[in-house]
Amino acid sequence: MRYADEFRDPEKARALVAEITRLAAPLAAALGRPLQIMEVCGGHTHTIFRYGLKAMLPEDAIEFVHGPGCPVCVLPMGRVDDCVALARDPNIIFTTFGDAMRVPGSQGSLLQAKANGADVRMVYSPLDALQIARDNPEREVVFFALGFETTMPSTALTVLQARREGIGNFSLFCNHITIPATMRAILNSPDLKLDGFLGPGHVSMVIGNRPYDFIAQEYRRPIVVSGFEPLDLLQSLWMVIKQIAEGRCEVENQYKRIVPEHGNEQALAAVDEVFELREFFEWRGLGSIDHSGVRMRPSFAAFDAESKFLMPNLTVADPKSCQCGDVLKGMIKPHQCRVFGSACTPEKPLGALMVSSEGACAAYYQYGRLDVKAPRAAADARL
Amino acid sequence: MSAATVTMAHGGGGRAMRGLIEKIILPAFDNPTLATLEDQARLAIAELAALGDRLAFTTDTYVVTPIEFPGGDIGKLAVCGTVNDLAVSGARPLYLSCGLVLEEGFPLADLERIVQSMGRAAREAGVAIVTGDTKVVERGAADRVFINTAGVGVLRPGLNIAATRAQPGDAVMVNGNLGDHGIAILLARNELALSASVQSDCQPLHGLIAAMLGVCPDIHCLRDATRGGVATVLNEFAVSSKVGIRLREADLPLDDGVRGACEILGLDPLYLANEGKLVAIVPSSRAETVLAAMRAHPAGRDAAIVGEVCAEPAGHVILSTAIGGDRVVDMLVGEQLPRIC
Numbered sequence: 124m125r126y127a128d129e130f131r132d133p134e135k136a137r138a139l140v141a142e143i144t145r146l147a148a149p150l151a152a153a154l155g156r157p158l159q160i161m162e163v164c165g166g167h168t169h170t171i172f173r174y175g176l177k178a179m180l181p182e183d184a185i186e187f188v189h190g191p192g193c194p195v196c197v198l199p200m201g202r203v204d205d206c207v208a209l210a211r212d213p214n215i216i217f218t219t220f221g222d223a224m225r226v227p228g229s230q231g232s233l234l235q236a237k238a239n240g241a242d243v244r245m246v247y248s249p250l251d252a253l254q255i256a257r258d259n260p261e262r263e264v265v266f267f268a269l270g271f272e273t274t275m276p277s278t279a280l281t282v283l284q285a286r287r288e289g290i291g292n293f294s295l296f297c298n299h300i301t302i303p304a305t306m307r308a309i310l311n312s313p314d315l316k317l318d319g320f321l322g323p324g325h326v327s328m329v330i331g332n333r334p335y336d337f338i339a340q341e342y343r344r345p346i347v348v349s350g351f352e353p354l355d356l357l358q359s360l361w362m363v364i365k366q367i368a369e370g371r372c373e374v375e376n377q378y379k380r381i382v383p384e385h386g387n388e389q390a391l392a393a394v395d396e397v398f399e400l401r402e403f404f405e406w407r408g409l410g411s412i413d414h415s416g417v418r419m420r421p422s423f424a425a426f427d428a429e430s431k432f433l434m435p436n437l438t439v440a441d442p443k444s445c446q447c448g449d450v451l452k453g454m455i456k457p458h459q460c461r462v463f464g465s466a467c468t469p470e471k472p473l474g475a476l477m478v479s480s481e482g483a484c485a486a487y488y489q490y491g492r493l494d495v496k497a498p499r500a501a502a503d504a505r506l
Numbered sequence: 507m508s509a510a511t512v513t514m515a516h517g518g519g520g521r522a523m524r525g526l527i528e529k530i531i532l533p534a535f536d537n538p539t540l541a542t543l544e545d546q547a548r549l550a551i552a553e554l555a556a557l558g559d560r561l562a563f564t565t566d567t568y569v570v571t572p573i574e575f576p577g578g579d580i581g582k583l584a585v586c587g588t589v590n591d592l593a594v595s596g597a598r599p600l601y602l603s604c605g606l607v608l609e610e611g612f613p614l615a616d617l618e619r620i621v622q623s624m625g626r627a628a629r630e631a632g633v634a635i636v637t638g639d640t641k642v643v644e645r646g647a648a649d650r651v652f653i654n655t656a657g658v659g660v661l662r663p664g665l666n667i668a669a670t671r672a673q674p675g676d677a678v679m680v681n682g683n684l685g686d687h688g689i690a691i692l693l694a695r696n697e698l699a700l701s702a703s704v705q706s707d708c709q710p711l712h713g714l715i716a717a718m719l720g721v722c723p724d725i726h727c728l729r730d731a732t733r734g735g736v737a738t739v740l741n742e743f744a745v746s747s748k749v750g751i752r753l754r755e756a757d758l759p760l761d762d763g764v765r766g767a768c769e770i771l772g773l774d775p776l777y778l779a780n781e782g783k784l785v786a787i788v789p790s791s792r793a794e795t796v797l798a799a800m801r802a803h804p805a806g807r808d809a810a811i812v813g814e815v816c817a818e819p820a821g822h823v824i825l826s827t828a829i830g831g832d833r834v835v836d837m838l839v840g841e842q843l844p845r846i847c
Contacts, residue, residue, distance in 0.1 A: 131829045136828060136830050173827075173833065444572055489834070
């Protein structure tokens with residue numbers, strides 16, 4: 124298949140792995156531990172596991188730390204409860220992306236709400252939700268807007284379209300979040316050991332490379348914006364290691380075929396017209412992070428579900444036994460969490476990272492369990 | 507019959523129901539056992555005993571949406587699915603039952619097409635639909651039509667195909683492209699605004715299986731990979747036989763349309779439903795012979811050896827990815843939901 128197989132060539136992969144190993148081995152030996160590289164984006168985590176990249180790399184020299192970049196995973200329980208409350212209103216058609224349906228709130232997930240009779244519909248684009256609003260003028264249609272900068276422009280443009288057409292029964296429940304603020308929060312964590320970053324490709328397609336300058340300049344860590352195919356990731360990893368080996372800290376762009384240096388100006392203009400930064404936003408596993416989320420500007424209140432409808436709007440604490448935050452900061456591996464594979468499984472996720480296929484714990488559980496000796500008994504009992 | 511749609515009267519046991527059976531169902535299924543219209547089919551034991559020493563008996567219920575899709579419909583599916591559940595034991599499928607649950611208001615023309623499709627599929631598979639039942643439920647209590655079929659077949663002496671028999675060294679085989687049915691249904695629902703000419707693989711497998719058993723009576727494991735796909739079947743084999751199974755991604759046969767849809771939607775073809783695909787585990791010494799027999803049969807033209815059984819890691823399926831990595835192929839959790847980004 125064109126545009127896919129070229130990025131999965133085993134010969135090229137072997138060559139890159141050899142070069143990464145050659146550069147990384149002496150660095151790891153000098154440190155007395157593997158180099159810790161965080162892939163920020165959940166899509167990268169998925170690629171690493173799905174293609175088995177981890178097993179190709181020397182484990183004593185390279186360790187992936189799976190970052191917070193799965194928007195479904197980091198959604199706090201209280202926000203899910205708000206979704207469920209909206210969906211239960213018989214006058215509301217609640218529309219959402221598919222993988223947000225399984226995220227557990229304190230009152231269950233949207234999938235459970237749907238089973239109990241709520242009108243929850245899976246869509247593939249916010250424009251599909253707008254079409255549902257056009258088709259059902261007598262009901263309110265709420266779109267569950269979530270995701271990083273990647274999905275913000277499409278929701279912003281949908282709202283602008285709704286305003287142009289004067290569609291009064293369409294609104295967003297806005298849960299969009301931003302990557303740079305979150306990376307700063309991780310970098311500020313006192314026990315941080317990260318040596319470098321693989322930057323998120325699709326977020327950067329919108330915002331460009333410059334918002335990451337602080338990582339290289341203030342925090343002295345190399346970052347390479349990476350594509351999502353296996354060879355993209357291996358090449359980006361090689362670029363990060365090369366920076367470390369050469370003592371450089373720069374923002375580099377491996378994903379040049381998609382990511383323009385200054386992002387997508389039209390997309391950024393639409394985002395800026397519709398959204399403004401929140402003072403802070405609550406993340407599952409990481410707690411509250413300043414300026415890490417956006418809300419709709421007051422001039423769009425008519426399209427803002429938070430203005431239009433009454434919601435519980437409660438903060439619900441993460442389950443005490445969860446160690447999602449420690450996994451997100453790279454302090455422990457998923458299987459070292461005390462509930463991994465026992466109280467917390469993909470069937471009954473307790474923590475955020477077990478929820479979506481892009482979550483680090485779900486990926487470990489699904490694809491990487493053979494490396495994990497401890498929870499095997501629990502996993503086998505399940506079968 | 508003047509009404510163009512199914513009414514509650516059609517399930518009431520009276521004149522309307524009799525009319526439905528005589529005008530639509532009997533002509534479609536067309537066999538003397540059913541035509542007696544007794545409350546049960548009467549099957550001669552001597553005829554069954556002449557074919558083997560054990561009965562195989564199975565049932566399945568079909569609720570697919572949409573009821574008609576590229577490559578098949580719910581009727582064809584209801585026949586092929588049950589025929590295949592019998593055939594993967596090595597049994598020769600012989601008789602089916604047909605239970606229909608119809609939603610009030612379902613167009614009779616649609617019903618006629620569906621039961622005629624069942625009749626056609628049954629004749630192709632060499633089975634007779636010999637007994638049946640029809641119920642009508644109020645509008646909203648069912649989605650147009652649900653079909654249950656039970657099936658009976660006969661196993662000849664000596665056959666012992668079982669999920670517990672995979673042994674290290676055995677070859678893992680499939681009879682063609684994976685996931686066609688799952689993607690065909692997804693696209694036919696038309697919610698994705700994706701278009702590709704993917705046809706469901708809905709087909710009976712008993713002929714192919716007979717050809718395989720003809721060259722290798724000692725097939726160790728055999729199952730049709732329906733819901734949950736090939737990954738689920740192989741996990742069941744790995745757990746039941748306490749062996750590891752290693753697949754080679756590069757050898758998995760896939761249609762380009764299915765691959766493309768999976769790439770776009772973030773789906774894994776190993777978990778997609780099939781309706782005419784089997785997974786076989788055969789002794790390695792017979793693998794090439796079985797492969798040749800499969801490829802000579804229309805239902806096995808794209809057959810391939812896709813992996814082998816190993817001692818470790820017992821109870822797990824491992825995929826050697828095309829790029830050169832390894833990963834676990836686990837049982838599917840819930841449904842595959844498309845990813846956001």
